[in-house]
Amino acid sequence: MNINIIKRKESELTHYLREKGLRLTQQRKQIIAYFFSKYKHYSVEELYEEIKPQIAGIGLATVYRTMQLLVEAGLALQRRFKDNITRYEPVHKNHHDHMICLGCGEIIEFGNKKIEAMQEEVAKRHKFVPVSHTLQLYGYCAKCMAKQRRGKREK
Amino acid sequence: MNINIIKRKESELTHYLREKGLRLTQQRKQIIAYFFSKYKHYSVEELYEEIKPQIAGIGLATVYRTMQLLVEAGLALQRRFKDNITRYEPVHKNHHDHMICLGCGEIIEFGNKKIEAMQEEVAKRHKFVPVSHTLQLYGYCAKCMAKQRRGKREK
DNA sequence: AATGATATTGATATTCATTTTCAATAAAAT
DNA sequence: ATTTTATTGAAAATGAATATCAATATCATT
Ligand SMILES: [Mn+2]
Ligand SMILES: [Mn+2]
Ligand SMILES: [Zn+2]
Ligand SMILES: [Zn+2]
Numbered sequence: 001m002n003i004n005i006i007k008r009k010e011s012e013l014t015h016y017l018r019e020k021g022l023r024l025t026q027q028r029k030q031i032i033a034y035f036f037s038k039y040k041h042y043s044v045e046e047l048y049e050e051i052k053p054q055i056a057g058i059g060l061a062t063v064y065r066t067m068q069l070l071v072e073a074g075l076a077l078q079r080r081f082k083d084n085i086t087r088y089e090p091v092h093k094n095h096h097d098h099m100i101c102l103g104c105g106e107i108i109e110f111g112n113k114k115i116e117a118m119q120e121e122v123a124k125r126h127k128f129v130p131v132s133h134t135l136q137l138y139g140y141c142a143k144c145m146a147k148q149r150r151g152k153r154e155k
Numbered sequence: 156m157n158i159n160i161i162k163r164k165e166s167e168l169t170h171y172l173r174e175k176g177l178r179l180t181q182q183r184k185q186i187i188a189y190f191f192s193k194y195k196h197y198s199v200e201e202l203y204e205e206i207k208p209q210i211a212g213i214g215l216a217t218v219y220r221t222m223q224l225l226v227e228a229g230l231a232l233q234r235r236f237k238d239n240i241t242r243y244e245p246v247h248k249n250h251h252d253h254m255i256c257l258g259c260g261e262i263i264e265f266g267n268k269k270i271e272a273m274q275e276e277v278a279k280r281h282k283f284v285p286v287s288h289t290l291q292l293y294g295y296c297a298k299c300m301a302k303q304r305r306g307k308r309e310k
Numbered sequence: 311a312a313t314g315a316t317a318t319t320g321a322t323a324t325t326c327a328t329t330t331t332c333a334a335t336a337a338a339a340t
Numbered sequence: 341a342t343t344t345t346a347t348t349g350a351a352a353a354t355g356a357a358t359a360t361c362a363a364t365a366t367c368a369t370t
Pocket of ligand 3: 101141
């Protein structure tokens with residue numbers, strides 16, 4: 001099933017490249033094949049480390065450049081949380097925001113129409129015209145909370 | 156009136172320094188005097204540039220260190236928006252979030268209990284225990300919108 | 311007021327993520 | 341096949357922030 005997604009993404013990228021006079025290289029093909037086969041919030045460094053064994057001789061700069069390209073082409077979104085490392089996620093559904101676990105680093109996506117609506121309202125109250133926003137919750141995921149409780153009990 | 160705030164902040168810092176075995180230096184005194192006399196979201200670079208003429212020979216590293224110290228002492232808050240530059244604001248009131256103007260860079264503070272409550276709710280739904288959060292709206296402030304409208308009319 | 315212990319300073323080097331440079335290479339139009 | 345030029349990988353450069361270190365200032369103790 002993943003193979004279809006990858007084919008589609010490659011074709012979407014091809015269209016973008018063509019209209020911009022750019023080229024579809026082996027590196028670009030392989031990076032998107034890998035990136036869209038997993039669903040993660042990858043940093044370039046992480047992606048590079050995982051991809052390196054698969055793509056002989058690939059350079060870090062190429063991964064940086066390709067991820068930027070995917071954003072320009074509308075196939076990926078750039079995110080940046082507290083750790084100050086740029087991450088990329090596949091464009092897959094509607095706008096959403098993130099909860100980030102301080103214990104294990106897990107990133108949970110959530111969407112909430114009410115919160116979005118209230119943001120619009122607050123903006124209007126200040127005569128501010130919103131273009132985009134970021135909302136991040138930092139804390140501990142269910143798994144990490146359970147682990148913490150176990151740890152305390154054992155003392 | 157500002158002089159009183161500054162005196163109070165200096166005394167708060169003094170208490171913190173004493174209990175930590177640290178020292179109240181001329182540089183620290185002068186930086187807090189300046190920082191608390193303006194109400195802004197200063198980057199270290201900005202603060203350094205403004206302070207340099209007032210404090211002969213002050214070093215950039217000292218400003219970096221002092222701002223960190225103010226955070227540790229609970230007198231300042233660290234913020235970081237899209238431009239990825241660390242900024243500091245005086246602790247002055249309750250928790251709040253920010254709207255940032257993409258035109259002029261103005262930073263508008265706002266607090267909204269309903270949004271905060273909904274965040275708690277969403278977190279609970281995911282069994283996520285929130286510790287902190289950041290919410291930023293990016294867009295155009297009233298002033299910049301007016302300017303833009305004027306520009307279009309003149310064409 | 312002088313002393314001594316040590317926290318602090320300013321200059322500079324270093325770090326880390328990311329970007330830029332550039333000569334060699336590969337894509338794709340002819 | 342040839343030609344044009346976008347792309348690549350390696351290495352250098354960037355920019356914000358931190359670490360290092362010898363000189364200096366603070367401040368508790370004489
Ligand atoms: Mn949102
Ligand atoms: Mn908030
Ligand atoms: Zn976790
Ligand atoms: Zn503005």
